[in-house]
Amino acid sequence: MLSEFELITRYFAGPAQSAAAGVPGVGSGVVLGPGDDCAVLAPTPGSQLAISVDSSLADVHFPADAPAAAIGHRVLAVALSDLAAMGARARWCVMAITLPEADDAWLAGFAEGFHALCRACEMILVGGDVTRGPLSVSVTVHGEFPAGQALTRGGGKAGDVLAVTGSLGGGRGGLDAWYAGERELDDPLLAAYLLPQPRLAAGEALRGLAHSAIDISDGLLVDLDHLCTASGLGAELEAADLPLSAGLVARLGEAAAREAALCGGDDYELLISLPAAQFETARQRLAAVDVPLTVIGRLRQAPGIAGVDAGLLRNGWRHFPEGAS
Structure with missing residues (x-):
């Protein structure tokens, strides 16, 4: 069995990492990488x-x-989504992984998925830790943006239109597909759940246009509530305008598909607010990076979220729901 240090060298700091990240020190910003x-x-x-x-636990955040390659991709992607919401360019990450055992085949697959997304995002793994125990992974991501240009949750203004990137409900639909026995990752819903694509290019393109932004990880309504609270505003949604993921209605039915889009979570799209006059410019910028942008409502001075069934406002993912004991 590999020791902790042999495992790190083989899968996370050795030739595989060098090939994934390029040569540290040459335009990478890495003065000293893994090993110290x-x-x-x-x-x-x-x-x-x-x-x-972002921490991901087996059978809580992923099956x-x-x-293994999908898990490696997913644990990094969900962390990168937070950088996308801030309009940041991904630069570096560190990872702490807890493993029940040092399984070579599993680790090779996990490292393949993790490093492939690193390469795609031009990110470098610069350190981490390995321990033994129930499977879990924590990834800390570092990004950067020009000083003063961060997108935040608290910048929304009354009258801003609300818009989302991509489509919604795919995370919930993919989880349903997994539990129904689907295992082929060419299924678009299953891919949306296990292989989410962080909207980094979209986030960078929205700098200077969006007043506020948040990534949709816990469900549209929950995350919209976070944005509204930070901005001191309410919102009005046009639920009929939500862009639904391909195949979602066929799998769940119309009503359940719309609820999945509102409450399902795990979509990792961006929810933004911006002036109506800037929407077309934003749409064109995102079209250039092959990301659709759809208006779904507006921010308003009055508190609360209008346009949806009040009962749905209590749904969405929470680790510690109100009233739980």
């Missing part, structure tokens, strides 16, 4: 850092028996 007590990084002059951590 800390990584040493050099942000781009004139930039500010965005840092976020423990999902393909």
Whole structure:
């Protein structure tokens, strides 16, 4: 069995990582990478850092028996989605992984999925930790943007239109497909759940246009509520205008598909607010990176979220629901 340090060298700091990330120090901002007590990084002059951590637990955030490569992709993608919501460019990450055992085949698949997304996002894994126990992975991502240009939840203005990237409900539909026994990742719903695509290019393109932004991880209504609270506003949704993921209605039915889009979570799309006059410019910028943008409502001065059944406002993902004991 591999020791902790052999495991790190083979899968996360050795030739596979070098091939995935390029040569540290050559335009990478990595002064000192894996192998020491800390990584040493050099942000781009004139930039500010965005840092976020996301923890994924087996059978809570992903099925423990999902393909290892999909798990490797997913644990990084959900963390990167937070950078996308801030309009940040991905730069570096560190990962702490807890494993029940050092299974070579599983680790090779996990590393393949993780490093492939690193390459796609031009991100470098610069350190981490390995321990033994129930399967879980925590990824801390570092990004940057020009100073003062971060997108935030709290910048919304009354009268802004609300818009979402991509389509909604695919995460919930994919989870349903998994539990129904679907295992082929060419199924668009299953791919949406296990292989979400962080909207990094879209987030960067929206800098200077969007007043506020958040990624949709816990469900549209829950995350819209977060945005409204931070901006001190309410919202009015046009639920009929929600862009539904392909195949969602066929799998769940019309009513359940719309509820999945509102409450299902795991979509990792961006919800933004921006002036109506800027929407077409934003749509064109996102079209250039092959990401659709759809208006679904507006922000308003009056509190609360109108346009949906009040009962749905209590749905969505929460680790610690109100009233739970």
